[in-house]
Amino acid sequence: MKGHVNSKKKKRQYIGLLYILPWILGFLIFQLYPFISSFIYSFTNYNMTSNTEFIGLKNYIDIFTKDSQFYNSLKVTIFYVFMAVPMKLIFALIIAMILNIKLKYVNFYRTIYYLPSILGGSVAVAVLWRFLFADSGLVNEILSFFGIPKIGWLSNPKIALFTISLLTVWQFGSSMVIFLAGLKQIPKELYEAATVDGVSKAGMFFTITLPLLTPIILFNLIMQMIIAFQEFTGSFVITNGGPMKSTYLYAMKLYDEGFLFMKMGYASALSWVLFTVILVCTALIFKSSEYWTYYEDGGQY
Amino acid sequence: MSNKKKRQIIKDVLTYIFLTLLGILMIYPLIWMFFSSFKSNNEIFGPLRLLPEHVIWDSFYRGWNSGQFTYSLYFKNTFMLVIPVVLFTLISSTLVAYGFARFTFPMKGALFSIMISTLMLPNAVIIIPRYILFNRFGWLNSYKPFTVPSIFACHPFFIFMLVQFFRGLPKELDESATIDGCNSFTTLVRIHMPLIKPALFSAAIFQFIWTWNDFFNSLIYINSVKKYTISLALRMSLDTAAAANWNEILAMSTLAILPSVLIFFFAQKYFVEGIATTGIKG
Numbered sequence: 001m002k003g004h005v006n007s008k009k010k011k012r013q014y015i016g017l018l019y020i021l022p023w024i025l026g027f028l029i030f031q032l033y034p035f036i037s038s039f040i041y042s043f044t045n046y047n048m049t050s051n052t053e054f055i056g057l058k059n060y061i062d063i064f065t066k067d068s069q070f071y072n073s074l075k076v077t078i079f080y081v082f083m084a085v086p087m088k089l090i091f092a093l094i095i096a097m098i099l100n101i102k103l104k105y106v107n108f109y110r111t112i113y114y115l116p117s118i119l120g121g122s123v124a125v126a127v128l129w130r131f132l133f134a135d136s137g138l139v140n141e142i143l144s145f146f147g148i149p150k151i152g153w154l155s156n157p158k159i160a161l162f163t164i165s166l167l168t169v170w171q172f173g174s175s176m177v178i179f180l181a182g183l184k185q186i187p188k189e190l191y192e193a194a195t196v197d198g199v200s201k202a203g204m205f206f207t208i209t210l211p212l213l214t215p216i217i218l219f220n221l222i223m224q225m226i227i228a229f230q231e232f233t234g235s236f237v238i239t240n241g242g243p244m245k246s247t248y249l250y251a252m253k254l255y256d257e258g259f260l261f262m263k264m265g266y267a268s269a270l271s272w273v274l275f276t277v278i279l280v281c282t283a284l285i286f287k288s289s290e291y292w293t294y295y296e297d298g299g300q301y
Numbered sequence: 302m303s304n305k306k307k308r309q310i311i312k313d314v315l316t317y318i319f320l321t322l323l324g325i326l327m328i329y330p331l332i333w334m335f336f337s338s339f340k341s342n343n344e345i346f347g348p349l350r351l352l353p354e355h356v357i358w359d360s361f362y363r364g365w366n367s368g369q370f371t372y373s374l375y376f377k378n379t380f381m382l383v384i385p386v387v388l389f390t391l392i393s394s395t396l397v398a399y400g401f402a403r404f405t406f407p408m409k410g411a412l413f414s415i416m417i418s419t420l421m422l423p424n425a426v427i428i429i430p431r432y433i434l435f436n437r438f439g440w441l442n443s444y445k446p447f448t449v450p451s452i453f454a455c456h457p458f459f460i461f462m463l464v465q466f467f468r469g470l471p472k473e474l475d476e477s478a479t480i481d482g483c484n485s486f487t488t489l490v491r492i493h494m495p496l497i498k499p500a501l502f503s504a505a506i507f508q509f510i511w512t513w514n515d516f517f518n519s520l521i522y523i524n525s526v527k528k529y530t531i532s533l534a535l536r537m538s539l540d541t542a543a544a545a546n547w548n549e550i551l552a553m554s555t556l557a558i559l560p561s562v563l564i565f566f567f568a569q570k571y572f573v574e575g576i577a578t579t580g581i582k583g
Contacts, residue, residue, distance in 0.1 A: 016404025
């Protein structure tokens with residue numbers, strides 16, 4: 001009997017390894033190797049033309065002491081992430097809540113709201129944004145129709161980053177669909193029980209809906225944050241980092257150093273600083289999530 | 302009771318009005334882009350009217366043929382890049398997902414965790430060594446930096462998505478297939494693949510649209526105009542449009558998003574399915 005259990009437990013199907021072999025190779029060659037070597041490059045002056053030398057921490061020291069654009073682009077990026085991601089998720093959650101009420105034509109609205117998120121990252125839409133928010137573009141024309149003075153959506157350094165963030169918020173549809181799927185999972189009995197107990201609609205939102213949705217919010221928050229930290233196309237095509245470097249996102253800085261000036265060692269160091277920032281933010285969110293996420297199985301996820 | 306019913310109706314109407322206005326707000330930019338490609342340059346930055354006063358028919362023709370090469374080439378290039386990437390991604394991701402979902406082998410848990418964690422690995426941190434590596438292979442200015450990684454299942458999102466679908470298939474299927482004389486590969490091809498067709502379809506359209514819209518990687522790896530994809534061509538038109546042929550640029554932008562929009566409307570339910578089962582991104 002015992003032997004039988006053991007043999008079943010130890011049943012190895014090595015053919016499974018054969019099936020995942022493409023991924024193992026791909027992971028080693030195209031992910032792990034670049035990951036490790038970018039760390040090594042970050043301690044060199046690699047630039048594809050002259051000889052490569054180890055220069056110790058010089059890249060990192062230069063980044064933190066000499067490179068004024070580094071602080072600017074980091075600041076811009078953090079502003080962007082903290083503006084765009086919460087706006088997008090809160091908006092997605094609100095709309096998902098509305099669509100979750102039993103309404104007809106929900107699928108129609110869901111389709112319409114979802115469309116921008118499949119086009120969002122494209123150059124074509126970035127081009128469109130440039131037109132819409134130009135000083136005499138459509139948005140300002142509409143505003144002046146209502147007697148509101150023109151706004152320098154893309155020409156005012158204080159506003160341009162917000163305009164880029166709007167492009168991100170416009171793509172709220174994908175997060176909305178995920179929230180909608182999560183809302184459908186919440187058992188109806190909970191709401192029925194709460195109604196019997198005389199809980200108000202708002203009370204239900206804070207005691208049932210929101211707590212049960214927190215794992216999905218956590219997951220969305222982290223994925224969206226990681227994507228937002230690397231945002232490139234929007235600012236590159238719409239504003240090219242301007243005006244006055246007010247939309248000079250970190251990914252643009254990375255692109256300029258690595259692929260325009262070919263300072264690849266330096267750019268590798270920059271990428272590791274970004275990686276550290278993302279890692280710290282992710283860790284902080286995870287750590288804080290112990291206090292605000294709810295798992296039905298008590299966290300054994 | 303009737304009062305309550307009345308209130309409910311008013312609430313519903315207000316909700317519909319809000320949802321419709323929001324829908325218009327979301328879609329209007331795209332509609333505006335389409336109609337503006339028929340406007341004169343003065344009209345694009347001017348009156349609020351959506352429909353052009355004087356319809357300009359040739360902006361598509363002139364935009365298409367502007368520059369050194371025509372957009373026929375850029376469209377062809379984009380298809381030459383996107384279609385192999387989609388096919389290779391489907392094949393490799395299916396094999397890998399099948400391996401993870403159906404077999405027990407040493408280190409499986411650890412490997413699966415690694416695969417999942419690469420979902421969160423920022424592209425920014427590996428892009429420079431990748432570029433150097435592809436340069437050494439002599440792959441720059443070709444589509445190999447896109448196609449070869451897709452042969453090796455470097456898109457963990459799709460592996461994860463397909464694993465979820467494979468797990469939804471009963472194991473008894475495999476057992477009865479084995480009894481009927483299938484080996485593991487023929488089980489995959491004959492039994493599983495037909496059943497996960499919807500998942501494969503969603504994976505295909507996601508990968509199509511993401512690769513179609515990709516800009517950053519194309520910008521880095523492709524440098525001769527002859528090999529430009531649509532994203533790069535659009536950006537080039539934008540740079541060289543000193544003469545301000547805005548309607549031509551909008552016309553080409555409209556064409557650039559057209560394949561994605563068409564696929565989206567025809568294959569709508571697969572999008573929602575794909576996103577809802579993985580719950581990841583889009």
